[in-house]
Structures are given as C-alpha cells and as structure tokens.
Amino acid sequence: MSQVRVSTKINGDAIEFLCEADEPLLDVLRDRLGLTGAKEGCGTGDCGACSVTVDGRLVCSCLVLGAEAEGREIRTIEGMANGEQLHPLQKQFIAHAALQCGICTPGFLVAAKSLLERNSNPSEHEIRFWLAGNLCRCTGYDKIVRAVQAAAAEMRKG
Amino acid sequence: MPLDPQADVKSRKFKVVGTRPLRPDGIDKVTGRAKFGADATAPGMLIGRVLRSPHAHARIRKIDSSKAEKLSGVKAVITATDFVDGADLDKGTRDVLVNVMARGKALYEGHAVAAVAAINATVAKKALSLIKVDYEVLPHVTDVDESMKPGAPVLHDDLYTGGVEPKLKKASNVAFRHEFGHGDIEKGFKEADVIVERSYKTEATHQGYIEPHACLASVGPDGQGELWVCTQGHFMVRNTCAALLGMDVSKLRVTASEIGGGFGGKTTVFIEPVALALSRKANRPVKVVMNREEVFKATGPTSSTSIDVKIGAKRDGRITAAWSELRYQGGAFPGSPVEFGAMTAFACYDLENVKTIGYDVVCNRPKQAAYRAPGAPMAAFAVESTVEELAHKIGMNSMDLRLKNAAKEGTKSSYGPVYPPIGIRATLEAAKNHPHYKAPLGPNTGRGVACGFWFNFGGQTCTSLNINIDGTVALAVGTPDIGGSRASMCLMAAEELGIPYDKVRTIVADTSSLGYNDVTDGSRTTFASGLATINAARDAVKKLCERAAKTWGIPADAVVWEDGQAKPAGANAGNFPPLSLAELAANAANTGGPIAGHYEINADGAGVSFATHMVDAEVDKETGKVEIKRYTVCQDAGKAIHPSYVEGQYQGGAAQGIGWALNEEYIYGKDGRLQNAGFLDYRIPVCSDLPMIDTVILEIPNPGHPYGVRGVGETSIVPPMAAIANAVSAGAGVRMTQLPMSPPKVLKAINGKKAGKQH
Numbered sequence: 014m015s016q017v018r019v020s021t022k023i024n025g026d027a028i029e030f031l032c033e034a035d036e037p038l039l040d041v042l043r044d045r046l047g048l049t050g051a052k053e054g055c056g057t058g059d060c061g062a063c064s065v066t067v068d069g070r071l072v073c074s075c076l077v078l079g080a081e082a083e084g085r086e087i088r089t090i091e092g093m094a095n096g097e098q099l100h101p102l103q104k105q106f107i108a109h110a111a112l113q114c115g116i117c118t119p120g121f122l123v124a125a126k127s128l129l130e131r132n133s134n135p136s137e138h139e140i141r142f143w144l145a146g147n148l149c150r151c152t153g154y155d156k157i158v159r160a161v162q163a164a165a166a167e168m169r170k171g
Numbered sequence: 172m173p174l175d176p177q178a179d180v181k182s183r184k185f186k187v188v189g190t191r192p193l194r195p196d197g198i199d200k201v202t203g204r205a206k207f208g209a210d211a212t213a214p215g216m217l218i219g220r221v222l223r224s225p226h227a228h229a230r231i232r233k234i235d236s237s238k239a240e241k242l243s244g245v246k247a248v249i250t251a252t253d254f255v256d257g258a259d260l261d262k263g264t265r266d267v268l269v270n271v272m273a274r275g276k277a278l279y280e281g282h283a284v285a286a287v288a289a290i291n292a293t294v295a296k297k298a299l300s301l302i303k304v305d306y307e308v309l310p311h312v313t314d315v316d317e318s319m320k321p322g323a324p325v326l327h328d329d330l331y332t333g334g335v336e337p338k339l340k341k342a343s344n345v346a347f348r349h350e351f352g353h354g355d356i357e358k359g360f361k362e363a364d365v366i367v368e369r370s371y372k373t374e375a376t377h378q379g380y381i382e383p384h385a386c387l388a389s390v391g392p393d394g395q396g397e398l399w400v401c402t403q404g405h406f407m408v409r410n411t412c413a414a415l416l417g418m419d420v421s422k423l424r425v426t427a428s429e430i431g432g433g434f435g436g437k438t439t440v441f442i443e444p445v446a447l448a449l450s451r452k453a454n455r456p457v458k459v460v461m462n463r464e465e466v467f468k469a470t471g472p473t474s475s476t477s478i479d480v481k482i483g484a485k486r487d488g489r490i491t492a493a494w495s496e497l498r499y500q501g502g503a504f505p506g507s508p509v510e511f512g513a514m515t516a517f518a519c520y521d522l523e524n525v526k527t528i529g530y531d532v533v534c535n536r537p538k539q540a541a542y543r544a545p546g547a548p549m550a551a552f553a554v555e556s557t558v559e560e561l562a563h564k565i566g567m568n569s570m571d572l573r574l575k576n577a578a579k580e581g582t583k584s585s586y587g588p589v590y591p592p593i594g595i596r597a598t599l600e601a602a603k604n605h606p607h608y609k610a611p612l613g614p615n616t617g618r619g620v621a622c623g624f625w626f627n628f629g630g631q632t633c634t635s636l637n638i639n640i641d642g643t644v645a646l647a648v649g650t651p652d653i654g655g656s657r658a659s660m661c662l663m664a665a666e667e668l669g670i671p672y673d674k675v676r677t678i679v680a681d682t683s684s685l686g687y688n689d690v691t692d693g694s695r696t697t698f699a700s701g702l703a704t705i706n707a708a709r710d711a712v713k714k715l716c717e718r719a720a721k722t723w724g725i726p727a728d729a730v731v732w733e734d735g736q737a738k739p740a741g742a743n744a745g746n747f748p749p750l751s752l753a754e755l756a757a758n759a760a761n762t763g764g765p766i767a768g769h770y771e772i773n774a775d776g777a778g779v780s781f782a783t784h785m786v787d788a789e790v791d792k793e794t795g796k797v798e799i800k801r802y803t804v805c806q807d808a809g810k811a812i813h814p815s816y817v818e819g820q821y822q823g824g825a826a827q828g829i830g831w832a833l834n835e836e837y838i839y840g841k842d843g844r845l846q847n848a849g850f851l852d853y854r855i856p857v858c859s860d861l862p863m864i865d866t867v868i869l870e871i872p873n874p875g876h877p878y879g880v881r882g883v884g885e886t887s888i889v890p891p892m893a894a895i896a897n898a899v900s901a902g903a904g905v906r907m908t909q910l911p912m913s914p915p916k917v918l919k920a921i922n923g924k925k926a927g928k929q930h
Contacts, residue, residue, distance in 0.1 A: 033293070043209075043210075048203070049203070049206070049207075049209075049210040050202070050203020050204070051203070052207065052209075052381070052382065052431070053209065053383070053460075054381040054382065054383070054431075054463065054850075055463040055849065055850045056462055056463060057463065057849055057850070057851065059463075059849065059850035059851045060381055060463075060850055062381055089203070090201075090202065090203035091202070091203050093202070094202055099198070099201065099202075103198075103201040103202065106197075106201050107193050107194065107197035107198070107201060108193065109815075110191070110194070110655070110815035110816055110818075110819055112197075112200055112201070113432075113653070113654035113655060113816070113819055113823065114380070114381075114382070114429075114430060114431050114432045114433075114653060114654060115196070115200030115201075115205055115429065115431070116207060116380075116381045116382040116429075116431025116432060117381050117431075118200050118201055119201075119203045122201060137863075140858070141858045141859040141861075142858075142859045144857075144858040144859075145857040145858050145859040145860075146857075147857075147858070148379075148381055148850060148855060148857065149381070149858075150378075150379045150380055150381055150432050150434070150823075150827070150855060151432055151654060151819070151823045152819055152822060152823055152826075153819075153822035153823050153825055153826030153856075153861060153864050154826065154856075154858045154861055155822045155861075155863050155864045156815075156818075156819060156822070157858070158858065158863070159863075
C-alpha cells in the first residue's frame with residue numbers, strides 16, 4: 014500500500030509526514046507526530062475529545078483525513094500556550110476546577126478558544142450550545158461554563 | 172486506630188485544609204502533556220486487537236486461527252488456552268478469566284474469543300477477519316424478569332441459586348437471594364392507614380468515561396512484565412493479571428497512567444491480561460486500546476433492574492412498614508449489585524418494620540461492573556418515588572414526611588448496623604431552607620425531592636512520605652487519582668507538617684514501589700489514603716522531633732512540633748531556637764540519615780453519607796421532552812478537604828443521574844445485540860442539556876477520620892433519578908415508573924393518562 018506524502022503546518026511549524034490514504038488526522042497527530050494531547054474518546058465525532066482547528070475551523074480530528082492536512086494550518090492543544098504563558102482559558106480551567114479526570118480538557122479548551130475568537134462576550138446559553146459537541150462525564154459542565162466566562166472576561170480586559 | 176476525639180475535629184482550626192489551591196496536575200492536563208492510557212509507546216511496540224462474539228449466546232465449537240497466524244506482520248494469536256485453566260482460581264477470579272476470553276461458550280455479544288498482535292492496526296484488523304470461529308448459536312435472554320422465568324435459556328449449567336434453603340436441584344439464572352431487615356412486616360402493614368405499592372423498571376446504563384480502556388504490556392523471556400494502564404486500581408490489575416497468566420506477583424510491575432474517568436468501570440480487568448498474554452507470546456511490547464463500541468459492548472455497564480416497593484404509614488406520616496423486592500441482572504456472571512440495592516433501599520429512614528429481598532440474576536449481557544454507588548440509585552429511585560406518592564396520598568408535604576421518618580444517630584439501619592452521627596436530617600433541612608425550595612415554578616414544571624445514602628468504604632491502604640533534602644516532601648500513594656485527589660493529599664500532608672501546600676508533591680506510585688492498596692472505589696481515597704497520609708505525616712513528625720532532640724541533646728518527648736518547626740516543649744526543656752523542617756532535612760545525614768514517615772492500614776470507619784437533591788423539571792406535553800430547569804444538591808461531606816472538588820463530585824453525580832433518568836439506556840434487539848453502542852445513540856448529557864448545578868456542602872464530622880472526612884464521590888448519584896422522577900411526575904401529571912424517562916415514554920404516560928391508564 015503506498016502512503017500519501019503531506020506537507021502542512023502544525024502549531025506554526027512546517028511539518029511533513031507520510032500516512033495511509035484512509036488514516037484519520039487524529040491518528041497521524043497521535044501515532045506519527047507524538048502530539049497525544051488530542052484524545053480519541055469515540056472515533057465517530059460524537060465526543061469532541063480530539064478537537065483541533067484546521068485553517069481556524071473547529072473540527073473533530075477523528076473525522077478528518079491526515080491527507081486533508083495538505084497545505085493547511087493545524088492548531089492543537091500543544092500550541093495553545095505561548096511558551097510558559099498559559100492561555101487565559103487554560104489558567105481559568107485550573108483556577109475554576111473545571112476538570113476532574115482531564116481527558117476531555119484539551120478538546121474543551123480548543124473548542125472554547127474557537128468560540129472566544131468569534132464571540133468575545135458569549136452568553137451562558139451560547140457557551141453551552143457551542144460546547145455541546147464536547148462530552149465531559151465528570152463535572153456536570155457547571156465549572157467548565159464558569160471557567161469559559163471568566164476567561165472571556167479576562168480576555169476582554171486585555 | 173489512633174483517632175482524634177470528635178470534639179477536637181469540630182473545634183480544630185485548619186490552616187490549609189478547606190482552602191482551594193490549584194491542583195498539582197493542572198498544567199499537564201490543560202496543555203496536553205498528561206499521559207493517559209493510550210498515550211504511551213514502547214520500542215518495537217505491536218498493536219493488539221480482540222475478536223469478539225457477534226452472538227448473544229453461542230457454543231464455540233472450534234477456533235481456526237491458522238490463516239491469521241500466517242499473515243505477514245502478525246506476531247501472535249491467542250485464545251483462552253493461552254491463560255491458566257482456572258482450576259486453582261477462586262470463583263470470582265475464574266469468572267474474570269472466562270469474561271476476559273470466552274472458553275466453551277460466548278455468553279454475550281462482544282465477548283472476547285481470540286486476540287492478535289501485529290505490526291500495525293491495519294494488519295491486526297485483517298488478521299481478525301482471517302480467524303474462523305465455528306459457533307453453535309444458542310437461545311438467549313437479556314431481560315431480568317424473563318431470565319428468572321422457568322424455561323428461560325440457562326447460561327451456566329453449574330449455577331444453583333445461593334441463599335435459599337433447601338438447596339435447589341436445578342440450575343437457573345438466579346445466582347443468589349439476599350434478605351435484609353428487621354421487625355414484623357405483616358404487623359407493620361396492619362397498623363398502616365395508607366399503603367402504596369408500585370413496580371418499577373430501570374435500564375442498564377454505562378459509566379461513560381470518555382477515555383476507553385487502554386494499556387501497554389511488555390513481558391520478556393525471563394517472565395518479567397511491565398504494564399502501563401488506565402485503571403482505578405493498579406494493585407488489583409497486578410494481582411488479577413498475575414493469577415490469570417500464572418505469573419509471580421513480584422514479576423509484574425503495573426504503573427497507573429492518568430485515568431480519563433472510571434466511575435467504577437475501571438475496577439476490574441478486560442484487555443490487560445490479553446495484552447500481557449499477547450506480549451508474552453510475541454516477545455514484544457503490545458498496546459491494546461478499545462474503541463468506543465467495544466467499551467459499550469464488552470466492558471461493565473451497570474444492571475438493569477425490576478423492583479417492587481410497598482410502604483405503609485399512619486395518617487400522621489409515620490411509616491409503619493416498608494418492603495421491597497429487587498431483581499438486578501448483572502450480565503453473564505453472578506455479582507450484580509442487588510445486595511447493595513437491598514441494603515440501601517430504606518437506609519435513609521428510621522423504621523420499625525422493614526424487609527428487602529434481592530435477586531442476583533444472570534443473562535446474556537456483558538458482565539456488569541461497579542458504577543458509582545453500585546446498586547443504590549435504582550433502589551432509591553423506586554423507594555423515593557413510592558415515598559413521594561405516599562406523602563401525596565396522605566396529603567402531607569413529602570419533605571415533612573421524609574423529615575418525620577429520617578434516620579438519626581442511634582437508628583438501627585435497614586441493613587443492620589446502628590448509625591453513629593449522620594447527616595440525613597441536616598441535608599433535608601438544608602434543602603428545605605434553600606431559596607430553591609420556595610422559588611416559583613413555571614408552567615408544566617414540577618419540583619422533585621429525593622434522598623440518597625451510600626456506605627462509603629475504607630480498605631487496604633499503604634502510604635509513604637519522604638522528607639527531601641531541601642525540606643520539600645515527596646508523598647507516594649497507591650490510589651489512582653481520578654478527580655483531583657493528589658491535591659487533597661498534598662493539603663492533608665501540608666496541614667499535618669505545617670508547611671505550604673506547594674512544598675508537597677504527591678505521586679501515584681507503581682506496584683513495585685509501595686505495599687498493596689485497594690482500588691480507588693467506594694469513595695475511599697480522600698478518606699483512606701487521606702487517613703494514611705495524615706498518619707504517615709505524623710510518623711515523620713515524630714522522627715523530626717527525635718532529630719531535633721538529638722541535635723539539642725534533650726529527650727525526644729521534650730520536643731513539640733508547631734507550625735512546621737520543632738520547638739522545646741517548655742522552659743524546662745531548654746532554650747533552643749526552633750528548627751524548621753527544612754533545617755532538620757538539610758542536617759538529616761548528621762542526625763541519623765533520611766527521614767520518612769509510613770503508614771499501613773485496613774481502614775474501618777469510612778462513615779456513611781447522605782444527600783438530598785431538589786430539581787425542577789419542565790415537561791413538554793406535546794413531545795414528552797423533559798428539561799432540567801434548576802438543580803440543587805445538599806450533601807454531607809464530613810469535612811471538605813478541597814471544596815471545589817467536593818462540589819465537582821456533587822455536580823458530576825447529579826449530571827450522571829440526569830442522564831440515567833432522562834436518556835441513557837442499553838437498547839437490545841430481539842437478536843440479543845446491543846443497538847446503540849456509540850455516543851450518538853447512547854446519549855449522555857451535553858453542556859446544553861443542563862443548568863448550573865447548585866451545591867450545599869454540609870460538614871458533620873465522621874468520627875472515623877482524623878479530620879472528619881466522609882467519602883463524597885458516590886452518594887451524589889443516588890438521589891437524582893428519584894428526584895427527577897418526582898419532578899417529571901408532578902410536571903406531567905402522571906406517575907413515572909420506568910427509566911429512562913425519554914420523550915417517547917413520557918409522551919406515552921401522558922397520553923395513557925388521558926386515556927385513563929396509569930404508567
């Protein structure tokens with residue numbers, strides 16, 4: 014079986030990789046590139062644990078092919094902090110105890126960042142519906158919503 | 172066990188316990204750095220995959236794996252014969268052996284029958300398709316009531332109902348009959364002015380942890396093995412795997428990865444022995460990761476149940492008799508949590524006459540595993556729904572009826588023991604005094620209240636605390652951190668040593684680095700590992716005082732420990748400037764070498780816990796859809812070590828209960844196959860389904876813990892289904908008796924009522 018050669022940009026770095034034609038982007042990130050921050054919770058696009066952005070668009074990386082990354086710009090949880098400087102969402106998730114086990118956390122953070130890039134002052138309703146594609150089984154979402162609200166407020170202050 | 176008197180706990184001024192510091196694993200978890208079960212790799216690693224039965228019940232005539240073995244890239248194929256024969260195992264472990272890999276019969280759809288290890292997932296998948304299994308399909312049964320009927324297909328021809336006299340002569344699917352209670356039921360019902368009797372059914376639900384089971388096994392030709400695994404108990408994994416593979420316990424080192432949720436579902440083994448057997452055969456590291464379909468079909472959901480309840484009371488609301496018969500299927504093997512259901516059903520109440528009977532039933536479904544307060548939520552759903560109806564029939568406020576009958580210190584519980592100080596009344600009063608209780612209700616909205624109880628557990632625990640050379644502290648515990656427990660351990664160690672929280676680092680040590688620890692279950696970690704941490708710190712403090720005494724040349728009992736420093740006990744002891752923990756640590760080499768504290772215990776006194784939940788549910792009478800509008804949890808924590816994570820446990824339990832109440836269910840086809848093995852069709856609550864969940868933490872100290880801690884993780888899932896059923900019944904105007912209360916069921920009940928029928 015011949016593999017596909019892909020040139021892409023991940024978290025700002027130019028990356029080349031070979032993958033199978035039917036290989037999900039999630040498997041490429043995790044198994045070929047060592048970026049295990051995106052998690053596989055379902056493999057069917059139902060849990061959001063594998064959330065990344067492709068050219069700024071929020072996607073489940075289990076439903077995108079590695080080959081589709083050609084010429085695109087991918088951002089993952091590993092690229093969210095600026096060096097030692099955590100993103101306000103990352104800080105507020107810790108401060109608000111918005112994670113228990115933490116397996117869903119990377120997906121929630123990537124999804125929430127995507128929301129705040131589009132809407133700097135989302136209502137609770139807007140936050141809940143934007144994050145409805147990310148499953149968390151531990152928290153009941155209460156502290157997650159509060160952390161996103163706090164991060165949004167922090168970011169609006171600048 | 173050395174314990175502080177209760178009075179000390181109540182008056183104690185804590186310095187760091189009860190504060191809300193940042194969790195020590197926070198940065199790893201928000202940056203993607205934390206390593207979970209599937210995140211590990213090893214040089215030369217193979218990928219393992221499991222072949223599973225497509226049939227609910229079938230005899231395995233023959234397995235031909237010759238073609239798979241010949242496929243290029245396949246390094247090992249295993250079946251049941253690659254494990255011990257099980258003759259020397261106890262019954263429970265033998266059931267695990269048979270569940271891990273079918274022998275003779277496949278007992279449910281998804282039952283493992285063979286496994287392969289190959290150079291990659293593509294080859295492994297192809298190899299599975301080349302294994303030919305010759306099945307003789309047998310009749311199956313998946314419903315608990317059907318499974319108990321005479322003439323039902325019998326799963327095990329050597330299973331005879333336990334707990335009955337005389338012994339039965341015929342094998343059946345009823346594994347055990349349990350009975351609890353006291354007093355005279357007949358007399359109690361004769362005294363009653365009002366009696367309510369109802370039958371209920373609940374569907375099986377899955378714990379739904381977002382991280383599928385995953386492990387990486389490596390066994391060398393010398394028989395030494397390593398296992399990296401997401402589990403609630405790596406010591407349990409080690410002991411069980413060693414038994415199933417015929418290994419020495421000492422030769423298997425198990426390391427617990429970060430764990431992406433468990434809720435009881437990761438308290439046993441599934442793929443771990445398989446990965447080890449594949450690795451042993453291939454002589455290469457093997458990684459096995461389940462997909463979500465496998466998690467649903469082949470791990471351990473909780474029981475589906477069928478429950479009858481009968482309660483009688485006087486006109487003034489005093490309950491005179493309470494009776495229940497509970498029937499739980501636990502999948503293909505004995506061990507459903509019906510015993511816990513029968514024990515907890517009436518545990519909230521002070522009853523003169525009470526009796527519960529529980530039947531543990533097997534059927535062609537995956538072997539159940541623990542799910543958060545196993546067995547209790549279903550019983551609470553049935554009992555608290557009946558209590559609500561009883562109050563309505565009497566014409567009494569149900570909160571007042573619960574308060575009138577609430578158990579208290581000195582009450583003989585329905586399952587036997589007499590209660591020490593408990594918090595049921597306090598949680599009911601907190602709910603009654605909460606603004607939620609008096610808030611106006613919208614149209615088609617009902618308010619429901621329910622109570623819940625859980626035992627909590629202590630168990631075997633071993634902890635080590637090492638004082639580092641710079642005065643920081645390394646704490647090693649053996650209980651996997653499933654929801655922030657490392658933060659709580661750091662808090663308790665810091666409190667006891669008198670040093671800042673961030674000077675303590677807690678790790679979950681592997682099985683070769685610490686004595687045996689029971690699984691993280693039974694809400695035991697903050698209680699038991701916390702108790703062991705506190706006592707290990709006290710052991711270290713004793714040694715620190717001895718080192719100070721040695722330095723000063725005074726007797727050890729003339730030294731006290733205050734605010735992180737050794738001080739002379741008084742003027743008579745001498746006049747020495749205090750020695751801090753850091754100073755004593757720096758000089759340890761000169762005073763006797765390394766300083767460490769240890770503690771080992773089989774902890775008793777876990778302290779039962781109660782909760783009262785209150786919920787407003789709006790019913791759409793056209794579609795049957797229910798929306799949760801407001802939710803309040805009032806629960807006794809004994810002492811909240813890190814209140815944010817206590818609140819998190821309350822909120823998480825409530826959310827899981829909402830899913831169980833409204834959406835979640837295992838749906839089986841006539842063919843005995845699961846029809847909704849994915850998160851799309853098995854729908855757990857999402858963010859837009861829920862409101863904020865308000866919490867009230869009550870602190871009635873547990874006399875069994877130095878700081879008064881009670882477990883908090885499980886009680887929070889006990890009341891929700893009953894509270895929501897009471898709310899939906901009020902909103903819909905018809906009593907709901909089956910879970911989940913999904914739109915079709917609610918609509919059917921509403922329409923049935925219009926047509927004059929009850930549901």
